[in-house]
Amino acid sequence: MAQGPEYLKPTEKQLKARRKRNVAIALALVAFVVLVYVGSLAKLGAQLFDRAL
Structure with a gap:
């Protein structure tokens, strides 16, 4: 009976x-x-902070 594919385990x-x-x-x-x-x-410079909210 065949098992699933064998995968290589990466080394440490x-x-x-x-x-x-x-x-x-x-x-x-x-x-x-x-x-x-x-x-x-x-x-954007200073315009970013100098705007109406």
């Missing part, structure tokens, strides 16, 4: 590499979001 070294890669991607994404936010604030 591969899991650590994956974690590091995920952290690097997350940090890059956060940096990009902050950069866009700061750029938006810089483009």
Whole structure:
């Protein structure tokens, strides 16, 4: 009787590499979001705070 397909289990070294890669991607994404936010604030400038509510 055949069982389901066998999947390779990643080694501890591969899991650590994956974690590091995920952290690097997350940090890059956060940096990009902050950069866009700061750029938006810089483009709007003082007009952002000098408006009627």
